[in-house]
Amino acid sequence: MAFAALMERHGARALALALRMTGTAQDAEDVAQEAFLRVWAAAMRWNPDGGARFTTWLYRVVVNLCLDRKRRAPMQDLDSVPEPADSSISSFERYGRGQASALVAEALATLPERQRAAVSLCYFGEVSCQEAADCLEISLSALESLLVRGRRSLRDHFARRGLRKMGDVL
Amino acid sequence: MTLSQFIDALDRYGSALDRWPPAERDAARRLLEQSAEATVEWTEAVQLEQFIRGNDPATAIGTDAVIRLSNAVMARLPAQPRRRQGLWKRLLLDFGLHGSNLVWVPRFAMSMAVAALLGFAASNHLTDTAAQQVSAAELLSMSTSYLPLDLR
Numbered sequence: 001m002a003f004a005a006l007m008e009r010h011g012a013r014a015l016a017l018a019l020r021m022t023g024t025a026q027d028a029e030d031v032a033q034e035a036f037l038r039v040w041a042a043a044m045r046w047n048p049d050g051g052a053r054f055t056t057w058l059y060r061v062v063v064n065l066c067l068d069r070k071r072r073a074p075m076q077d078l079d080s081v082p083e084p085a086d087s088s089i090s091s092f093e094r095y096g097r098g099q100a101s102a103l104v105a106e107a108l109a110t111l112p113e114r115q116r117a118a119v120s121l122c123y124f125g126e127v128s129c130q131e132a133a134d135c136l137e138i139s140l141s142a143l144e145s146l147l148v149r150g151r152r153s154l155r156d157h158f159a160r161r162g163l164r165k166m167g168d169v170l
Numbered sequence: 171m172t173l174s175q176f177i178d179a180l181d182r183y184g185s186a187l188d189r190w191p192p193a194e195r196d197a198a199r200r201l202l203e204q205s206a207e208a209t210v211e212w213t214e215a216v217q218l219e220q221f222i223r224g225n226d227p228a229t230a231i232g233t234d235a236v237i238r239l240s241n242a243v244m245a246r247l248p249a250q251p252r253r254r255q256g257l258w259k260r261l262l263l264d265f266g267l268h269g270s271n272l273v274w275v276p277r278f279a280m281s282m283a284v285a286a287l288l289g290f291a292a293s294n295h296l297t298d299t300a301a302q303q304v305s306a307a308e309l310l311s312m313s314t315s316y317l318p319l320d321l322r
Contacts, residue, residue, distance in 0.1 A: 007243060014239075017228075
């Protein structure tokens with residue numbers, strides 16, 4: 001079936017974006033499922049001649065679902081919040097434990113949602129800045145402002161974690 | 171371009187200079203040739219992006235997750251309405267003469283029965299040549315090419 005082929009082609013990207021946005025595999029799967037169901041329901045309204053790429057449309061649906069999910073999520077009990085990572089652990093030890101991906105996930109999680117969406121789309125999403133702006137339904141200059149703040153926050157976060165220079169782990 | 175403008179542009183456009191607007195890219199390249207500090211800033215920006223891209227939290231997503239997603243979505247899709255079939259197609263389906271999901275024995279038996287019925291119907295319309303008033307000589311003349319023979 002054509003729709004199954006569509007999911008086979010774009011499912012990994014939708015899951016990846018949802019995972020970067022939500023931070024958990026279960027939430028990412030739920031979001032990706034809902035996104036494809038919405039794509040199915042709205043497929044008749046999508047006009048490929050309108051200039052929009054299918055991936056832009058799909059990413060927009062995924063990002064909006066992630067933002068909605070975050071808004072609906074109940075406030076976390078303070079006691080359940082994990083203690084911040086011990087910054088006395090050196091960057092080499094951290095990297096040696098194979099936790100670099102966790103470190104990136106942790107850094108992304110500290111960003112406000114729209115900055116996280118902008119960074120996720122532009123760093124990993126294989127889309128241009130203009131397409132990322134279309135996904136977020138904002139202007140290109142607004143997207144660039146989000147990226148500026150996002151990059152600075154990431155750099156500050158890594159610095160607080162003891163990675164003063166990325167050369168420490170590369 | 172000053173160092174501070176260069177750092178702002180790095181945050182705005184990223185470390186890939188070829189993706190910068192042309193005027194700012196050219197100014198940045200000239201600055202990089204002259205300023206060691208700018209080179210340090212640019213190198214750190216490149217390394218930050220490499221670190222983030224190289225340690226994408228989503229690299230753990232495998233084909234099994236995509237298959238699971240696809241199966242879950244397909245299971246939740248509303249059932250498609252059955253396409254309307256023509257009367258003849260439905261009749262043929264009912265009699266086992268159409269469709270690939272039928273066993274071959276009833277299909278073969280039905281085909282033979284239809285063939286026998288057609289044969290019986292056709293036989294009723296055949297004319298009996300023996301009943302006609304045709305003489306043996308006339309039959310002989312029709313069956314031979316020896317026309318000069320005049321039997322009358």
